[in-house]
Amino acid sequence: MLNDKRPFNYLVFTDLDGTLLDHHSYSFAAAETTLDLLEAQHIPVIPVTSKTRAELLPLRGQLGNRHPFITENGAAVYIPVEYFPIQPTECQQQGGFWVKAFSRPTGIWQTLLQQLKTDFADEFVLLSEATPEQVTELTGLSVEQGLLAQQREFSEPLHWQGSPERRTAFLSALARAGVTPLQGGRFLHLVDQCDKGQALRWLTRCYQLYQPKHQLITLAAGDSGNDIAMLQAADRALLVRSPAHAPPVLPAETDYLLSETCGPSGWAAGVRQLLALPAD
Known part of the structure; x- marks a missing residue:
């Protein structure tokens, strides 16, 4: 369960490969200080990725992340059992998680x-x-x-x-x-007609039910075309530069920050800027 009853202001939804994780080495070392700061300020960091649940479980341990996560480009949301006071609607319990599926089986x-x-x-x-x-x-x-x-x-x-x-x-x-x-x-x-943005909106509603009198602000960070729906769905968007490809073209109405550097270092600086946190 969320172990701090103080209301929090932000939710950080983040892509992994090429965003929080380095495109080549998969390291998140350049973002560790920022991750620690977010956890200290009780700001959930929610991985949103093309990766599978099997990949996310050990990675969450490495990241020290105890929050929900979204797999396979928004196909499913996994919420640790008892993370919220009650099980969200439309979820089924699988092992230690409440699972909301947006797509049919593989x-x-x-x-x-x-x-x-x-x-x-x-x-x-x-x-x-x-x-x-x-x-x-x-x-x-x-x-x-x-x-x-x-x-x-x-x-x-x-x-x-x-x-x-x-x-x-x-x-x-x-x-x-x-x-x-x-x-x-x-x-x-x-995958079925679902995306990271749809999953972001659904999970944000779950958090909002947990603290109905305190409005949440969502931040999304990504680097690829499969992140566009998530970047559009969030209140604040961080487009992280990639060493492997040009930034995806976002719709003209999307207000976003383009990071100065690639991968986790660009992620860390951009998140701090958008959340008005002190520079690393």
Whole structure:
């Protein structure tokens, strides 16, 4: 349960890879001081990621994070049991978590992609079918971490290997099947019509019910196209520079701060600026 009954002002929703975690090393060392400050001020930091629950559990331990988290690009919200005084509606208990699912199981996407392999043979690799060596090459993860990344529950990432022209044809085939994939930093993600922004709004309502007389301000941080919905949904947005790709183009009406540096150092400085916290 939230162990401090004082009202808090902010919720920080953050992407991980390339944002809180370094794109190449996956280190968050440059953000540790800021994370400690946020925890000391009772400001929840909520991971919002394309990663799986299996990946998040050990990472939460490394981060010292005890708060809810959002997996697979907004496909599910995991809330530690008894984190709130009562179980939120629309949740089911799975192990030590209350879980709100926004997407159907991953088997739906695997079946569709197997059908598309007839027309797009050898032009894409499913993360769930990749060999340990392929997973390491595509993600930079260790073999052990790669096995955790393959444990999808609600979505299916794929790595496109064909030409740009064939990719357009592939996306058209998905559209005819009623699917619009999300482009992440490394993969195309097949998932139901849900996104990080929808999950942010739902979880924010849960927090607001916990302290109905104290208005919350949400901050979202991300670096890729699959973060746009989350950045739009938040009250304050931090677009973190990436060493691997240009910043995604946000809708003109979106007010955001673009970090000066990449990854966790840019995250830390941007979060402090947007929350009016002292500089590191």
